Amino acid sequence: xxxxxxxxxxxxxxxxxxxxxxxxxxxxxxxxxxxxxxxxxxxxxxxxxxxxxxxxxxxxxxxxxxxxxxxxxxxxxxxxxxxxxxxxxxxxxxxxxxxxxxxxxxxxxxxxxxxxxxxxxxxxxxxxxxxxxxxxxxxxxxxxxxxxxxxxxxxxxxxxxxxxxxxxxxxxxxxxxxxxxxxxxxxxxxxxxxxxxxxxxxxxxxxxxxxxxxxxxxxxxxxxxxxxxxxxxxxxxxxxxxxxxxxxxxxxxxxxxxxxxxxxxxxxxxxxxxxxxxxxxxxxxxxxxxxxxxxxxxxxxx
Amino acid sequence: xxxxxxxxxxxxxxxxxxxxxxxxxxxxxxxxxxxxxxxxxxxxxxxxxxxxxxxxxxxxxxxxxxxxxxxxxxxxxxxxxxxxxxxxxxxxxxxxxxxxxxxxxxxxxxxxxxxxxxxxxxxxxxxxxxxxxxxxxxxxxxxxxxxxxxxxxxxxxxxxxxxxxxxxxxxxxxxxxxxxxxxxxxxxxxxxxxxxxxxxxxxxxxxxxxxxxxxxxxxxxxxxxxxxxxxxxxxxxxxxxxxxxxxxxxxxxxxxxxxxxxxxxxxxxxxxxxxxxxxxxxxxxxxxxxxxxxxxxxxxxxxxxxxxxxxxxxxxxxxxxxxxxxxxxxxxxxxxxxxxxxxxxxxxxxxxxxxxxxxxxxxxxxxxxxxxxxxxxxxxxxxxxxxxxxxxxxxxxxxxxxxxxxxxxxxxxxxxxxxxxxx
Numbered sequence: 115x116x117x118x119x120x121x122x123x124x125x126x127x128x129x130x131x132x133x134x135x136x137x138x139x140x141x142x143x144x145x146x147x148x149x150x151x152x153x154x155x156x157x158x159x160x161x162x163x164x165x166x167x168x169x170x171x172x173x174x175x176x177x178x179x180x181x182x183x184x185x186x187x188x189x190x191x192x193x194x195x196x197x198x199x200x201x202x203x204x205x206x207x208x209x210x211x212x213x214x215x216x217x218x219x220x221x222x223x224x225x226x227x228x229x230x231x232x233x234x235x236x237x238x239x240x241x242x243x244x245x246x247x248x249x250x251x252x253x254x255x256x257x258x259x260x261x262x263x264x265x266x267x268x269x270x271x272x273x274x275x276x277x278x279x280x281x282x283x284x285x286x287x288x289x290x291x292x293x294x295x296x297x298x299x300x301x302x303x304x305x306x307x308x309x310x311x312x313x314x315x316x317x318x319x320x321x322x323x324x325x326x327x328x329x330x331x332x333x334x335x336x337x338x339x340x341x342x343x344x345x346x347x348x349x350x351x352x353x354x355x356x357x358x359x360x361x362x363x364x365x366x367x368x369x370x371x372x373x374x375x376x377x378x379x380x381x382x383x384x385x386x387x388x389x390x391x392x393x394x395x396x397x398x399x400x401x402x403x404x405x406x407x408x409x410x411x412x413x414x415x416x
Numbered sequence: 417x418x419x420x421x422x423x424x425x426x427x428x429x430x431x432x433x434x435x436x437x438x439x440x441x442x443x444x445x446x447x448x449x450x451x452x453x454x455x456x457x458x459x460x461x462x463x464x465x466x467x468x469x470x471x472x473x474x475x476x477x478x479x480x481x482x483x484x485x486x487x488x489x490x491x492x493x494x495x496x497x498x499x500x501x502x503x504x505x506x507x508x509x510x511x512x513x514x515x516x517x518x519x520x521x522x523x524x525x526x527x528x529x530x531x532x533x534x535x536x537x538x539x540x541x542x543x544x545x546x547x548x549x550x551x552x553x554x555x556x557x558x559x560x561x562x563x564x565x566x567x568x569x570x571x572x573x574x575x576x577x578x579x580x581x582x583x584x585x586x587x588x589x590x591x592x593x594x595x596x597x598x599x600x601x602x603x604x605x606x607x608x609x610x611x612x613x614x615x616x617x618x619x620x621x622x623x624x625x626x627x628x629x630x631x632x633x634x635x636x637x638x639x640x641x642x643x644x645x646x647x648x649x650x651x652x653x654x655x656x657x658x659x660x661x662x663x664x665x666x667x668x669x670x671x672x673x674x675x676x677x678x679x680x681x682x683x684x685x686x687x688x689x690x691x692x693x694x695x696x697x698x699x700x701x702x703x704x705x706x707x708x709x710x711x712x713x714x715x716x717x718x719x720x721x722x723x724x725x726x727x728x729x730x731x732x733x734x735x736x737x738x739x740x741x742x743x744x745x746x747x748x749x750x751x752x753x754x755x756x757x758x759x760x761x762x763x764x765x766x767x768x769x770x771x772x773x774x775x776x777x778x779x780x781x782x783x784x785x786x787x788x789x790x791x792x793x794x795x796x797x798x799x800x801x802x803x804x805x806x807x808x809x810x811x812x813x814x815x816x817x818x819x820x821x822x823x824x825x826x827x828x829x830x831x832x833x834x835x836x837x838x839x
Contacts, residue, residue: 169654
């Protein structure tokens with residue numbers, strides 16, 4: 115024997131993610147991948163490319179678009195998925211508003227983040243998707259620590275933590291009644307650090323928002339928010355120019371920036387390694403209450 | 417970029433923790449995460465706030481692992497929660513399982529993917545029924561490394577005699593189990609003694625700290641490298657101009673080593689051929705071993721589909737429609753019903769199965785076998801005999817956890833209602 119037959123932890127995580135994606139293709143009729151242009155969904159897309167190579171991934175890429183995007187994200191999305199040869203379908207929150215399915219929030223803290231859930235569930239139903247693959251990780255938030263790889267949703271798209279299926283060994287149970295669907299999380303066992311290291315190792319392109327750049331921001335309740343056409347300023351709020359980067363790329367109205375000089379992947383990783391705040395610490399949507407994520411998950415959020 | 421290079425080369429240890437709320441399990445996990453700097457400021461502030469509100473004397477590290485609101489309200493853990501931390505040497509995945517008897521199924525689930533189990537005992541109480549139950553499950557699920565953490569040593573004045581008593585009692589019990597390696601560590605999770613650093617309070621203890629042991633214990637793969645097993649998961653056929661006749665079998669190696677040129681047999685059909693190439697997205701590979709996900713291409717054009725298994729002609733799994741297994745029942749709704757049909761999932765195969773008989777039930781606190789007219793209810797473990805509608809391609813669980821484990825699914829509710837370890 116010339117070698118020890120050991121895989122590094124990144125190789126093990128990659129192999130597990132590929133296994134989960136192939137299992138998704140095999141167990142479901144119309145699976146899709148939720149693609150936001152954020153780093154986690156980018157890693158999922160890369161795993162999908164590897165899992166079915168040299169064929170194209172047999173899954174549709176679905177973007178639930180709040181309309182409140184950073185333009186960089188959309189440019190990136192189109193280029194990245196184009197290179198992958200992937201099929202993209204966009205579901206617009208604006209359509210849900212126009213059709214009266216949801217009502218736009220008012221006031222300075224207005225966000226379309228919560229509205230996405232309805233748009234997502236409508237898009238899954240209209241597209242007859244029976245599985246939606248997402249990039250969520252268990253280390254992100256405590257309500258996610260108990261999430262499964264194959265997470266069952268009832269006919270209303272809701273998550274019931276008490277009615278999830280035990281997952282033993284490599285065995286995932288995707289059986290369901292008509293109208294129900296599954297969320298699938300191939301990155302369940304990855305941490306934020308693993309994702310960054312993998313992006314570095316694989317030389318995967320990511321949107322420029324993740325790197326330090328100058329932009330107009332305001333500070334609101336300790337969070338730096340980008341000044342965009344979607345943000346309503348309060349009277350006392352002053353905009354200022356700062357050098358910042360984003361740790362997550364979500365809806366522009368609620369994704370907080372951090373002050374940073376990290377302009378390369380290596381510098382970003384060094385920063386992540388010494389960070390003293392969780393990456394979701396900058397997300398206004400999680401700060402709404404102690405159990406904010408748990409409540410949104412139950413309703414069918416990502 | 418020394419830290420980066422090191423990180424790319426880390427390995428992975430999956431372990432499970434069992435113990436009740438009172439054993440200080442949450443405190444121990446909180447301590448490991450806190451002392452390895454896995455906890456962030458906002459998380460720490462949040463638990464400091466909650467500790468103050470509850471009137472706790474110290475920052476309650478146990479709050480870090482509190483999950484869902486219903487659990488916080490009831491002060492219990494209802495499900496397996498997964499936690500992550502890393503040191504420069506290893507990345508760790510903890511399957512944190514509640515220890516009470518009514519959560520046996522969660523312990524079994526958490527143990528199924530673990531390489532090591534930490535079992536906590538309270539130094540004041542010593543080895544109790546619950547300790548035996550946790551050890552039995554670790555042994556049944558074939559976890560090779562067990563660490564018995566004797567916690568709350570501070571409450572017995574860090575007494576060596578008390579520790580030795582507990583070690584002796586556990587060793588006596590463990591002779592009835594099959595565990596390859598047992599390590600004993602006296603700790604205080606609350607104060608951090610022997611968790612990350614060796615404790616000055618117990619100079620008589622000469623072993624490693626818990627974290628040092630976790631970082632350095634040698635962990636082999638889940639499956640062995642002798643019996644080559646490749647369950648076909650998905651057939652890749654691009655139908656594109658450049659890959660017109662391409663046909664590849666995608667899957668994850670469940671044991672052994674596969675190399676181009678190897679003679680292989682495809683089961684259950686029994687056709688033999690040779691491996692033309694082993695491939696990944698990055699290109700061809702010289703050898704594939706567990707747990708790699710690869711694509712195998714064969715020399716001959718034979719009919720292979722999901723659920724088939726590629727193995728070596730001189731080392732094949734059993735191909736049978738009957739099996740005997742140790743089995744844990746998960747469903748609260750109704751007991752396992754002999755004579756009833758279920759769907760059985762094993763590797764990438766799914767077949768209908770009939771449970772013919774419950775041979776005995778194990779009292780998991782005393783390990784006594786109850787024979788005769790017994791039923792397996794929620795959280796019960798026993799031995800069953802199953803007949804399947806089509807052949808399964810399996811090994812004994814002792815030899816290979818991945819080709820020896822299966823679950824049963826209720827065809828009416830679609831729920832996973834139990835898990836078995838083939839004998």
